[in-house]
Amino acid sequence: MAMLRGFLVLVLFFLLGESLRVLFALPVSGGVLGMVVITLTLMVKGSVSDDLASASQGLISVLVLLIMPGVVGVFFTADQFSGQWLAVAAALLVGTFLSVLTTLVLMKLVTVKGERHRE
């Protein structure tokens, strides 16, 4: 019961996000807008109910289940992209290596600098 109450809150914020997207012709999905609005709402309110916390934790823990049908699609539509696998593989492997390196180095530099600044 408690979890369903929290789920209702999530659904309402999703519908609110969808409404905002359509009404203001925004390029962002309704789910993202709902996420931004619920975060701001909680910040103003200053607390999160147990119902909402358990519902969100439940949904986040089954995220993998929800994306599985999409992942399966890659096996059944693969022939559409024949001849481009080298480009896809290189972009994913090399691209991800470079972006992980960039993130770690940038965060390290800025954090160290910030801590020195404080001393």
Place this chain on the structure above:
Amino acid sequence: MSELFDRLGALADTLAATPILAIGLTLGAFFAGNWLFARIGRPLWLPPVLLSACLLSGVIAILAIDYQAYQRGASWLTVLLGPATVALGIPLYQQMHHIRAMWRPIAVTLPIAATLAAAYALVIAWALGATPEVLASLAPKSVTAPIAIGITEQLGGAVPLMMGGLLITGVVATLFVDMLARLLPVRDERILGFALGLNGHAIGTARAFAISHTAGAFASLGMGLTGVFTAVILPLVGSGIFNTG
């Protein structure tokens, strides 16, 4: 006897007509993948989502279930991605004190790193001759799935290819963070968590929670912020890039 075979045929049609079959198969593969993952000693390079997806694809292929019919049935599950995206706002709120404490490094790193996460892949794929549809499918590769689906649809990419890219990105981002953390070296759990979430979305975040709660919190944060930032920026710059190819 032949009557029984007729009924068997009717049974297959009846089961295929209800979404419960697709839901049952997906749930079954989800638990089987998790079980197998635990059995083989939780290897970093083979996350449960990959195991589950392979098992599920195998079963669909063996039972000769129409892929489109499966997708229609499974949409009863995937529709929950909307509320699940909203749910990401709750850990974001709960970690707000961490964000305040680290706001400067986060504010500097996030826009640069999130932009480059897409840009590196796009430039490499473009240089190797990928079509605009493939580019649009690769662009949100570091974004968490519910948000990435929306971005890909808006850019005119293929959702299945994007999902495959997302999965591979999540796995290799996890491996590269572990590797580079040792080489550079970086030991701050907040930085490792943030890098895992920013580059490796939900898969990286799951890994970060295995490191520590703080790392997990920063991964949720990195994943959420990258999602929002990319969702706002990509469709704006994307319309110019992907329509010219």
